[in-house]
Amino acid sequence: MDGILNALILLSNFVIVPGMAYGSQLAIGALGVTLVFGILRFSNFAHGDTMAFGTMITVLVTWALQAWGVSIKPLPTALLALPFGILGTVVLLLLTDRWVYRFYRRQKVAPVVFLIASVGVMFVMNGLVRFIIGPDDQRFADGDRFMMKAREFKRMTGLSEGIAFKTSQGLTVLTAVIVVAALFWFLNRTRAGKSMRAYSDNEDLALLSGINPERVVLITWTITAALATIAGVLYGLDKSFKPFTYFQLLLPIFASAIVGGLGNPLGAIAGGFIIAFSEVTVTYAYKKFLYYTLPTDWAPEGLTQLLSTDYKFAVSFVILVLVLLLRPTGIFGGKAT
Amino acid sequence: MKKLLVATAMAALVSTAVNAEEIKLGVILGYTGPIESLTPDMAAGAELAIKEVSNSGALLGGSKVTPVRGDTTCTDSAAATAATERLVTSDKINAIVGGDCSGVTTAMLQNVALANGIVMVSPSATSPALSTIKDNGLFFRTAPSDARQGQVLTAILKDKGVKSAALTYTNNDYGKGLANSIKTNFEKAGGKITISAAHEDGKADYTAEVGALAAAGGDVLIVAGYLDQGGKGIIQAALDTGAFETFVLPDGMIGDSLPLAIGADLNGSYGTVPGTDSPGAAKFGEMAKAAGFKAGPFSSESYDAAALILLAMQAAKSSQSKMFKDKILGVANAPGTKIYPGELAKGLKIIAGGGDVDYVGASAVELIGPGESAGNYREILVSGGKNTTARFR
Numbered sequence A: 001m002d003g004i005l006n007a008l009i010l011l012s013n014f015v016i017v018p019g020m021a022y023g024s025q026l027a028i029g030a031l032g033v034t035l036v037f038g039i040l041r042f043s044n045f046a047h048g049d050t051m052a053f054g055t056m057i058t059v060l061v062t063w064a065l066q067a068w069g070v071s072i073k074p075l076p077t078a079l080l081a082l083p084f085g086i087l088g089t090v091v092l093l094l095l096t097d098r099w100v101y102r103f104y105r106r107q108k109v110a111p112v113v114f115l116i117a118s119v120g121v122m123f124v125m126n127g128l129v130r131f132i133i134g135p136d137d138q139r140f141a142d143g144d145r146f147m148m149k150a151r152e153f154k155r156m157t158g159l160s161e162g163i164a165f166k167t168s169q170g171l172t173v174l175t176a177v178i179v180v181a182a183l184f185w186f187l188n189r190t191r192a193g194k195s196m197r198a199y200s201d202n203e204d205l206a207l208l209s210g211i212n213p214e215r216v217v218l219i220t221w222t223i224t225a226a227l228a229t230i231a232g233v234l235y236g237l238d239k240s241f242k243p244f245t246y247f248q249l250l251l252p253i254f255a256s257a258i259v260g261g262l263g264n265p266l267g268a269i270a271g272g273f274i275i276a277f278s279e280v281t282v283t284y285a286y287k288k289f290l291y292y293t294l295p296t297d298w299a300p301e302g303l304t305q306l307l308s309t310d311y312k313f314a315v316s317f318v319i320l321v322l323v324l325l326l327r328p329t330g331i332f333g334g335k336a337t
Numbered sequence B: 001m002k003k004l005l006v007a008t009a010m011a012a013l014v015s016t017a018v019n020a021e022e023i024k025l026g027v028i029l030g031y032t033g034p035i036e037s038l039t040p041d042m043a044a045g046a047e048l049a050i051k052e053v054s055n056s057g058a059l060l061g062g063s064k065v066t067p068v069r070g071d072t073t074c075t076d077s078a079a080a081t082a083a084t085e086r087l088v089t090s091d092k093i094n095a096i097v098g099g100d101c102s103g104v105t106t107a108m109l110q111n112v113a114l115a116n117g118i119v120m121v122s123p124s125a126t127s128p129a130l131s132t133i134k135d136n137g138l139f140f141r142t143a144p145s146d147a148r149q150g151q152v153l154t155a156i157l158k159d160k161g162v163k164s165a166a167l168t169y170t171n172n173d174y175g176k177g178l179a180n181s182i183k184t185n186f187e188k189a190g191g192k193i194t195i196s197a198a199h200e201d202g203k204a205d206y207t208a209e210v211g212a213l214a215a216a217g218g219d220v221l222i223v224a225g226y227l228d229q230g231g232k233g234i235i236q237a238a239l240d241t242g243a244f245e246t247f248v249l250p251d252g253m254i255g256d257s258l259p260l261a262i263g264a265d266l267n268g269s270y271g272t273v274p275g276t277d278s279p280g281a282a283k284f285g286e287m288a289k290a291a292g293f294k295a296g297p298f299s300s301e302s303y304d305a306a307a308l309i310l311l312a313m314q315a316a317k318s319s320q321s322k323m324f325k326d327k328i329l330g331v332a333n334a335p336g337t338k339i340y341p342g343e344l345a346k347g348l349k350i351i352a353g354g355g356d357v358d359y360v361g362a363s364a365v366e367l368i369g370p371g372e373s374a375g376n377y378r379e380i381l382v383s384g385g386k387n388t389t390a391r392f393r
Helices: A002-040 A047-067 A078-107 A111-133 A150-157 A167-189 A191-201 A203-208 A213-238 A243-260 A265-283 A287-293 A309-326 B002-019 B039-056 B077-089 B102-116 B146-159 B173-188 B207-216 B230-240 B257-262 B279-291 B299-316 B321-332 B344-352
Strands: A146-148 B022-029 B064-071 B095-098 B119-122 B139-144 B164-170 B192-199 B220-224 B247-249 B270-274 B337-339 B357-359 B377-383 B386-392
Touching: A002 A047, A002 A167, A002 A191, A002 A213, A002 A243, A002 A265, A002 A287, A002 B207, A047 A078, A047 A111, A047 A213, A047 A243, A078 A111, A078 A213, A111 A243, A146 A150, A146 A167, A167 A191, A167 A213, A167 A265, A191 A203, A191 A213, A203 A213, A213 A243, A243 A265, A243 A309, A265 A309, A265 B207, A287 B207, A309 B207, B022 B039, B022 B077, B022 B299, B039 B064, B039 B279, B039 B299, B039 B344, B064 B077, B077 B102, B095 B102, B095 B299, B102 B119, B102 B173, B119 B299, B119 B321, B139 B146, B139 B299, B146 B173, B146 B247, B146 B270, B146 B377, B164 B173, B164 B207, B164 B230, B173 B192, B173 B220, B192 B207, B192 B230, B207 B230, B220 B230, B230 B257, B257 B386, B279 B299, B299 B321, B299 B344, B299 B357, B321 B357, B337 B344, B344 B357
Parallel strands: B022 B064, B022 B095, B095 B119, B119 B139, B164 B192, B164 B220, B220 B247, B247 B270, B337 B357
Antiparallel strands: B270 B377, B377 B386
16 A cells, blocks of 8 residues: 555656646646737747746846845745736837838738748847856846745655645646636637637637727737746746746647647646646656555566657657647647647 | 267176066966865965065076966867967966866867967876876876875775765766776675766756665765855755755865855765865965965865976976976976975975975875875865864874
């Protein structure tokens, strides 16, 4: 019995808890991508660097708050700075729309032109972030690091495996739930949300019924900025902030959005967790897990690891390719990609 | 009369120019990158020796020596090669103190130093592969090869009663060489390495890597990485998930920033860094303090690297690499008068007078084999949030 319990705790510690946190971060990121795709009708490649920009502003404000001695222990100060980060990102995205995307929207260009324009925007943001804060790792997490330490858990339960639960992980999952609930309430219950969905479903009909397209675009960018900043800050708190890793995040985020079905918010969330858990479960070494669950002399000599951890990104690639081959509209049926 | 004055003035100028000259030493280290927290003290060490010699006026008829810095980045061979190339061709340096990390040092040697015939003395490149590399007698190091560090670490692990250990290394020449050396020595001594896995530097999250290490298990986790990089990430993730509690830290992981970043959880971990308890080390510590820097890891080796180059120049009566490269082993080893840090002027004068010196320096230099340090190590114990010296080996 102890064996099974130990095995479950081991799996929670190395697979389920980190997978939940990572999945939530991907889900919020994918929501932003899917929203832009659904309403503005293009794949926004600048999303990863938008996250980096929002996190950068948050980090800078956090440092200022820390310098003034403001804190909300045991929670990280970055939560206080988050609204400022969102505000800064909203301004950046609206300016980008004004200077770049509006021009193309008036020309009614094909989505692929938008996509390429967004790649250009990505490089500009990339440079902007590196110019302001530099390419290095930045630490901005403070407050209590753990809600539950592995050592304490072992002492409390007397088991040989422990489970660690970081504050940032708890915060991530909680925030994800709140953000998703708020977004769905907004899209389904408010007038503005309904007008966005109408614009997404049929642009011409929406215009005929008196919906102001510029207003829809404005709201979409505002929400996207908020989602990107929240996802970025949560990822940074949980792991660390480095502009390059945010750029790399683009792949799993797009994989999540596409797997769930681009333009489908529910699909984005499911996709986030699917990608996160596949990455973690495929690269985990099950040796110890089997040692606890199997009879003693059955325990394997090797690590029983399917793929080395270096292949993490390959996993999201493979899933992406499989979904595009077998079900191009995504598991939950979004728009064709 | 006027002509005569000008002529004598010119003659005086010319005659001094023959003896005294402007010597430049490249101090090429990773001022940015994974060991950037160590390099300022290393460079300060080398520059202290350079200044000491230059001010003494005893080198080659009062020659002045100036340092020129170049960045290796520790990881990017192309950048290190370009920086070295620039210093050699446009700054016209006479010799190089550097590089720091093994991979870039190999690149600098093969691409620039060999082609231009420039002597390189590395204070911190420790890969065993550098012992056998083709160097035309141009490459030396005041740091010992990691083949030796593997033996020392094994001795420490044996003393602590460690029977099995998990091993992770940074995925480059330094990490691989050191990991091999540790694995071979530890297994020869009857220990068990449960897993030897590489990790990449610069990732945000190392939970997955630690998951594999934890699955393999072991009494301790040996982290042959860099303290400002993946090594730190691995330790943090291992502590967060409760996978390991004690860490073994080879030289790339020793520095003040690590205990500072990790906190009290690192107490009880131990490791090694080149160092000695010779009188030279204490003397160098005082000199560093007076000069306003810290005798951190590899800074005494850097001082010695610069000192060896300058003493060899004196012995060869030339600042040309091809002339003095054969003199380095002679000034570093017995017989001769022992020279400690701060006594470089004395050493220069002895050599000028036809005597022989045995440079001991700050790190008890004794060059063996192809010109590398025999290897004295400081055993480090992290306690009270600080790296403390347990003993010398």
